[in-house]
Amino acid sequence: MDYKMFCYQCQETAKGVGCTVQGVCGKKSDLSAMMDMLLFAVRGVSVLATGLRKLEQPVGREVDHAVVDALFATITNANFDKESLRRRVDRMFELRDELKKQAAAVGLTYAADEVTWVPVADEYESKGFAEGVLREQNEDVRSLKELTVYGLKGLAAYVEHAMRLGKEDDAIYAFMERALSDMTIGNLDAAALTELVLETGRFGVQGMALLDGAHTSAYGNPVMTEVNIGVGKRPGILISGHDMHDMEMLLQQTEGTGVDVYTHGEMLSAHYYPAFKKYKHFVGNYGNAWWQQREEFESFNGPIVFTTNCIVPPTPRNTYLSRMFTANSTGYPGCKHIEEDANGHKDFSEVIALAKTCQPPKEIETGTIVGGxxxxxxxxxxxxxxxxxxxxxxxxxxxxxxxxxxxxxxxxxxxxxxxxxxxxxxxxxxxxxxxxxxxxxxxxxxxxxxxxxxxxxxxxxxxxxxxxxxxxxxxxxxxxxxxxxxxxxxxxxxxxxxxxxxxxxxxxxxxxxxxxxxxxxxxxxxxxxxxxxxxxxxxxxxxxxxxxxxxxxxx
The missing domain is CATH 3.40.50.2030 (Rossmann fold)
Structure with a gap:
């Protein structure tokens, strides 16, 4: 087997088959290997966490959150920062080894490589290549497993957003880890894997319901809204991604600063929630879908905050990299990452200060669109x-x-x-x-x-x-x-x-x-x-x- 990059998780994968040199999304092969290494470590954690749960042993919430974060960080266009992924791999192995000690104390041992492999930082890349998608030789088994894994990645995104608003579901965490464990050590046949795919879908409904409840309990039920797609005359901050908790914090911290806030891409729906309508500096939506950001971020002129995935790597011709900020599971080399404190709070003061030095957004369209x-x-x-x-x-x-x-x-x-x-x-x-x-x-x-x-x-x-x-x-x-x-x-x-x-x-x-x-x-x-x-x-x-x-x- 020739160990090299192989990724086919998105619709734009090379030639409709798979990316083997560099991702169409922009990720390099070494970054892809680090993502596969992170998933390898996640599988080991999940095997141990599932075994402990079966014996009714406690599994710390940090484990659940780390698994969700790792899955989300490997979603397409979320994280291009190899070092931030390496730190996640290191932490995942630390959690795995803590769980191994806990498991050994109750007589649980596993022979799976994901559990026993001794981490060597210099070997992360080669090990990542070896543990990628093509490690599974049977084409149909591989397909069913990857279909489940990609479903789990999507579910992780929704679960993480709900988690940031204080809504969690132990059953979802347990399922995600069990699914990863079963695909690692379960010797599942095609019928069992097909059932696992459908079970992932059932938990997908549960995860979306959880997030829907988190959003509406925090911000009210969306209402029919006309959203401005023009611009104002003041400097602005553009918030992209999907995270409504970040939206709330940014609006709170920009109030009264003379800086306006605009949504981009899927953050458009923030305008539909009643709780955000009180902010007079919440001006409108700027631009279109994620893939047009290279042109639209240039003309926006102000800072851009990525709360989740949908990053398109800037080209050398683009000048906005110094205005890009990332948060949560996202990352990009050269961008400031906004960390949250122990209470989930983020400080956007650096973003606001930068916005004040920028020109107002250039108008690229006018009018309104209706949603909600x-x-x-x-x-x-x-x-x-x-x-x-x-x-x-x-x-x-x-x-x-x-x-x-x-x-x-x-x-x-x-x-x-x-x-x-x-x-x-x-x-x-x-x-x-x-x-x-x-x-x-x-x-x-x-x-x-x-x-x-x-x-x-x-x-x-x-x-x-x-x-x-x-x-x-x-x-x-x-x-x-x-x-x-x-x-x-x-x-x-x-x-x-x-x-x-x-x-x-x-x-x-x-x-x-x-x-x-x-x-x-x-x-x-x-x-x-x-x-x-x-x-x-x-x-x-x-x-x-x-x-x-x-x-x-x-x-």
Whole structure:
């Protein structure tokens, strides 16, 4: 076996097969090896933690948090700082060895290399290459394991956001560690691994519900909101990523400073929460999806704070690196990392001071966009929606949530949205919405034709809404609803959304612009035959699936 970089966890992986020299995302091979080393260490910790839990021995919360952080730090476009990952590897081995002592005291021993390997810092890179994706030789087994791991990475992202708001679920932590343990020492066959994939989806629903509760209990239920996409005349700070707790702290600390705050990418949904509406210096949203940041960060002029993933490495032509700050699981060489104290507090004073020396943002567009249609707000429209469905004015919903990306093939989603019949409503969440949320698609009797629930984790909304409609129309099967799923994906948070939908029994989902490279032909065949999972066709052909000639109105 030739040990080298191999990564195929994102949609843009090289040639649709895998990155072997450098990631399309920008990560170098040595960084990839360090990420694989971190996952190796996480597996060892998880084996021990799971064994101890089975004997009802305590596992410290620090272990749970470290596992979540490590999974999140290895998600696509989250952390490009090799040294910060190395520190995580060192700490993970320290935790592993502490757990080994605890396990030995109750008679637990394991022969797995993840548990027994003696850390040698100079060997991290070579060991990381050896312990990467290709360590598993069986293609179908590898596919099922990686599908689960990528689902766990997405779940870790949502769990971490909830954790920062004081909401935690012991069952989720225990499952994540058990899943990693079972894939390491469980000798699971294909059937057992397939069940583990679906179990990951079930915990994905639980994790998204946890985060939904964390957000709404802290900041209120999102409400329909017009968000300004123009700029003000004062210096600004641009906050990107997904973490609402960081959003709150930044708004608090910038109040009265003469510095405005703008959201970027998936932080757009912060504008929908009632608790943030009191901040007069919370001006609007700047720019579009993550992949356009090289141009948009240049024109913004002020500091940029990354709270989570979606970092695109700047080019030598870009001048904003000195204005970039990272937090939480993110990292980038040359950027100041904002640490939190023991109480979870972050000090943004350095960011604010820098902002005061910067020019105001350059205006790149004007107007507003509308969002805030999480499940509570949608239920406020329930009577209108039900009446519109029964009258035939609204014939179908299309869920078009997920991720945006750089490839030209992503224009499919804009063309698809423009081609939908005028009696179809788009349900969206995640940054995929930037392909069509500024098209002015109108409304159906006061119901906007693009209902944006928020971030990718807010895809939970559409599961809740679907289940509610199934109840209202007294249907036996959720798949009898007039809902089509055409989901765009890029990274691992989209994977957990997909697995969550599958676990709820939702079938005939289309994902694109391409099927994941990590789905082996055998696994893809099972998903196709069992769930009707499919990739994209042409826009014209796929639009025919939305409104077949025999479509009926629900009574």
């Amino acid at each position: 249609f999480a499940h509570h707000q949608v239920f406020q429209l329930a009577d209108k929606i039900v009446d519109a469905i029964r009258s035939g004015a609204l014939r179908k919903f299309v869920v078009m949530g997920g991720c945006d990306g750089r490839f030209a093939s992503r224009s499919y989603y804009t063309d698809y949205a423009l081609g939908l019949p005028k009696d179809v409503v788009i349900l969206t969440s995640g940054c995929a919405k930037y392909r069509y949320n500024k098209l002015g698609l109108g409304d159906i009797g006061g119901i906007p034709r693009v209902l944006d629930a928020g971030q990718c984790n807010d895809s939970y909304t559409w599961a809740v809404v679907a289940l509610k409609l199934k109840e209202i129309f007294e249907l036996n099967d959720i798949n009898d609803l007039p809902i089509v799923f055409n989901i765009a994906w890029y990274e691992q948070k989209a994977v957990i959304v997909l697995l969550a939908l599958l676990s709820l029994g939702i079938k005939n989902i289309h994902i694109g612009p391409t099927l994941p490279a990590f789905l082996s032909p055998g696994v893809a065949k099972v998903l196709t035959e069992t769930f009707g999972l499919a990739g994209n066709g042409t826009v014209e052909d796929d639009l025919k699936l939305v409104m077949p000639a025999e479509a009926e109105v629900l009574a």
